[in-house]
Amino acid sequence: xxxxxxxxxxxxxxxxxxxxxxxxxxxxxxxxxxxxxxxxxxxxxxxxxxxxxxxxxxxxxxxxxxxxxxxxxxxxxxxxxxxxxxxxxxxxxxxxxxxxxxxxxxxxxxxxxxxxxxxxxxxxxxxxxxxxxxxxxxxxxxxxxxxxxxxxxxxxxxxxxxxxxxxxxxxxxxxxxxxxxxxxxxxxxxxxxxxxxxxxxxxxxxxxxxxxxxxxx
Amino acid sequence: xxxxxxxxxxxxxxxxxxxxxxxxxxxxxxxxxxxxxxxxxxxxxxxxxxxxxxxxxxxxxxxxxxxxxxxxxxxxxxxxxxxxxxxxxxxxxxxxxxxxxxxxxxxxxxxxx
Ligand SMILES: Nc1nc2c(ncn2[C@@H]2O[C@H](COP(=O)(O)OP(=O)(O)OP(=O)(O)O)[C@@H](O)[C@H]2O)c(=O)[nH]1
Ligand SMILES: [Mg+2]
Ligand SMILES: [Zn+2]
Numbered sequence: 001x002x003x004x005x006x007x008x009x010x011x012x013x014x015x016x017x018x019x020x021x022x023x024x025x026x027x028x029x030x031x032x033x034x035x036x037x038x039x040x041x042x043x044x045x046x047x048x049x050x051x052x053x054x055x056x057x058x059x060x061x062x063x064x065x066x067x068x069x070x071x072x073x074x075x076x077x078x079x080x081x082x083x084x085x086x087x088x089x090x091x092x093x094x095x096x097x098x099x100x101x102x103x104x105x106x107x108x109x110x111x112x113x114x115x116x117x118x119x120x121x122x123x124x125x126x127x128x129x130x131x132x133x134x135x136x137x138x139x140x141x142x143x144x145x146x147x148x149x150x151x152x153x154x155x156x157x158x159x160x161x162x163x164x165x166x167x168x169x170x171x172x173x174x175x176x177x178x179x180x181x182x183x184x185x186x187x188x189x190x191x192x193x194x195x196x197x198x199x200x201x202x203x204x205x206x207x208x209x210x211x212x213x214x215x216x217x
Numbered sequence: 218x219x220x221x222x223x224x225x226x227x228x229x230x231x232x233x234x235x236x237x238x239x240x241x242x243x244x245x246x247x248x249x250x251x252x253x254x255x256x257x258x259x260x261x262x263x264x265x266x267x268x269x270x271x272x273x274x275x276x277x278x279x280x281x282x283x284x285x286x287x288x289x290x291x292x293x294x295x296x297x298x299x300x301x302x303x304x305x306x307x308x309x310x311x312x313x314x315x316x317x318x319x320x321x322x323x324x325x326x327x328x329x330x
């Protein structure tokens with residue numbers, strides 16, 4: 001005889017619970033943490049490099065870089081001045097999840113840092129569904145990707161606390177209607193802090209670094 | 218590509234509840250998936266057939282109930298369905314809306330014997 005068992009359980013519960021644990025751990029060490037998400041090549045690592053160079057030792061920074069393979073990004077962060085740079089190779093997974101961050105945190109003495117920067121795997125879809133436990137999520141959009149991305153990837157755009165629009169030095173060369181882009185952002189994420197900048201020329205980076213340092217205090 | 222860990226979660230939750238109900242077999246899973254959830258049901262089905270093998274859920278059928286997205290305008294409070302090209306309120310054209318429906322992703326129930 002068949003019987004119905006009612007459940008109504010969020011399938012991502014296990015991840016969310018572990019994300020909470022990560023949060024408590026980071027929080028109790030007095031560290032401010034961000035999760036940087038973007039499509040491949042938008043400039044996540046470039047932003048981390050520029051941020052480190054502008055902070056110039058003012059904050060003690062640890063980075064955790066998620067990639068399918070290689071340690072290129074962690075090496076770049078270390079070279080740019082991160083006091084610790086850990087690479088997570090996801091072995092094929094297209095996003096970081098709370099379990100992977102949990103493992104990486106085991107390798108860090110968090111009390112030695114003020115700021116933890118997590119670079120997620122380059123992907124505009126999947127990372128949105130997996131909370132890590134960081135304080136803020138940041139999306140790096142970039143001008144050459146096109147101005148329709150908020151419309152096509154609403155899941156990513158609506159869930160973030162800050163939005164960086166990178167590569168504004170390329171605005172003269174690419175069709176990118178800033179008003180159309182921003183309208184799409186504002187519909188689902190009204191009032192989100194937005195930072196148009198260029199990691200190439202340095203324009204706009206100060207406002208971003210100020211936001212970060214204000215939050216890390 | 219993240220459907221593998223998700224399918225593993227799904228199986229784990231189903232098995233836990235089946236055990237509590239002293240079930241011998243799970244015949245059906247009823248999954249609710251919002252239009253804005255980023256999961257692909259075909260991929261979940263694909264992984265399911267691999268990982269549910271040799272468990273009491275091996276022959277279970279996955280049923281997906283799709284929930285359409287619904288936004289509510291925060292200016293005129295009109296409820297509307299977003300389209301690919303326009304997310305703004307079709308009534309007053311203002312931006313700033315709340316998602317009411319469409320993000321759910323849960324296991325609603327299982328049928329067991
Ligand atoms: N013109 C221009 N190029 C930039 C800017 N920021 C980054 N780039 C270039 O964009 C490319 C990708 O930058 P990365 O920082 O590696 O991007 P990423 O998001 O970390 O890439 P993945 O980790 O591989 O997903 C590099 O060639 C950078 O030099 C910018 O502001 N302007
Ligand atoms: Mg990178
Ligand atoms: Zn309206």
